[in-house]
Amino acid sequence: MDSEIFQGNALSAVDGKSRLSIPAFIRNALIPAEPRHIHLTVHGRAPCLMVHGDNYSAHMLAELDKRENGADPDAFDDAERGLWGMSERLNCDAGGRIVLSGLLREEGRIEDMALFVGRGRYAELWNPKVAVEVGGDRLKTIASYYLRQRGGKA
Amino acid sequence: MDSEIFQGNALSAVDGKSRLSIPAFIRNALIPAEPRHIHLTVHGRAPCLMVHGDNYSAHMLAELDKRENGADPDAFDDAERGLWGMSERLNCDAGGRIVLSGLLREEGRIEDMALFVGRGRYAELWNPKVAVEVGGDRLKTIASYYLRQRGGKA
DNA sequence: GTATTTCCCACAAAATCCCATTAAATCCCT
DNA sequence: AGGGATTTAATGGGATTTTGTGGGAAATAC
Numbered sequence: 511m512d513s514e515i516f517q518g519n520a521l522s523a524v525d526g527k528s529r530l531s532i533p534a535f536i537r538n539a540l541i542p543a544e545p546r547h548i549h550l551t552v553h554g555r556a557p558c559l560m561v562h563g564d565n566y567s568a569h570m571l572a573e574l575d576k577r578e579n580g581a582d583p584d585a586f587d588d589a590e591r592g593l594w595g596m597s598e599r600l601n602c603d604a605g606g607r608i609v610l611s612g613l614l615r616e617e618g619r620i621e622d623m624a625l626f627v628g629r630g631r632y633a634e635l636w637n638p639k640v641a642v643e644v645g646g647d648r649l650k651t652i653a654s655y656y657l658r659q660r661g662g663k664a
Numbered sequence: 665m666d667s668e669i670f671q672g673n674a675l676s677a678v679d680g681k682s683r684l685s686i687p688a689f690i691r692n693a694l695i696p697a698e699p700r701h702i703h704l705t706v707h708g709r710a711p712c713l714m715v716h717g718d719n720y721s722a723h724m725l726a727e728l729d730k731r732e733n734g735a736d737p738d739a740f741d742d743a744e745r746g747l748w749g750m751s752e753r754l755n756c757d758a759g760g761r762i763v764l765s766g767l768l769r770e771e772g773r774i775e776d777m778a779l780f781v782g783r784g785r786y787a788e789l790w791n792p793k794v795a796v797e798v799g800g801d802r803l804k805t806i807a808s809y810y811l812r813q814r815g816g817k818a
Numbered sequence: 819g820t821a822t823t824t825c826c827c828a829c830a831a832a833a834t835c836c837c838a839t840t841a842a843a844t845c846c847c848t
Numbered sequence: 849a850g851g852g853a854t855t856t857a858a859t860g861g862g863a864t865t866t867t868g869t870g871g872g873a874a875a876t877a878c
Contacts, residue, residue: 523859531858583709588800591788595673595781596802603835613673613809677869685868757825823876834865844855
């Protein structure tokens with residue numbers, strides 16, 4: 511199955527109600543259902559969020575289950591709390607938007623703009639300012655491009 | 665069948681009558697019946713309670729039954745007392761609330777706030793202050809977020 | 819009769835839905 | 849291949865509904 515492959519990039523605004531448009535390259539990659547389901551998860555290594563569909567979500571859970579009776583039960587518990595307790599499954603409204611919760615917004619350091627970056631089976635969601643600070647060459651290139659575009663307009 | 669999956673988090677107040685609002689992400693996950701039934705159980709490993717529906721309750725009992733003729737009869741007896749004697753099946757009132765018993769409240773170390781953390785087939789109920797003390801990274805992040813929110817307002 | 823528990827109603831804040839408007843792609847027809 | 853027309857996508861704002869929480873009245877226990 512080839513479903514849910516995320517390739518591309520886009521910048522969306524986060525409005526006063528914490529609403530965020532899901533760009534077309536993400537929405538069209540999701541398995542077609544009404545409404546579409548978007549998963550938001552914390553990205554352990556980098557200061558950004560992960561965005562994906564039901565498909566990759568199932569994959570993450572399967573990976574976690576393999577650790578269930580592992581050496582460190584406390585680490586397993588916390589990982590499970592991250593996956594079930596901190597992540598969200600949201601449905602896009604008619605206009606293709608979701609609302610960010612305060613916790614995830616803080617965790618992903620998202621302010622008034624959000625940058626989507628495809629990573630294949632999932633995508634990343636960055637604050638573009640943070641991305642230029644901590645990112646590598648490629649990420650910096652993407653983020654600074656949008657900051658120039660958008661910064662110039664406003 | 666994906667019934668009774670708990671994903672998300674929320675903080676509720678415990679009022680002077682020991683009443684506690686069941687957050688929407690829990691209530692909507694329960695099998696639809698009027699009134700809704702909430703199970704509260706002690707969580708062996710961590711200083712918190714377990715929250716779930718009829719579904720997972722049946723699962724726990726089945727797990728216990730497998731141990732019935734095991735190596736340690738005394739341990740089995742006490743586990744069964746925990747499951748049948750210490751846990752409660754409560755119905756939500758019209759406003760979506762339950763009342764906490766004194767025993768479980770003490771056992772879960774719940775004071776005037778209660779933090780719900782999804783764990784898939786069940787959810788955890790923490791005193792947020794205890795959660796920041798003993799929790800891992802993820803749990804600490806969730807609990808401290810709400811303590812900042814609520815602490816700042818009051 | 820007093821104290822506790824349960825039920826019911828009410829209010830305020832927050833989340834959700836819906837519609838309108840703008841901007842940007844895409845199509846289509848010479 | 850150009851240029852207008854049509855569709856899709858992105859975002860803003862208002863109205864409606866849900867949710868969380870407080871308090872009082874009725875019922876139950878002591």
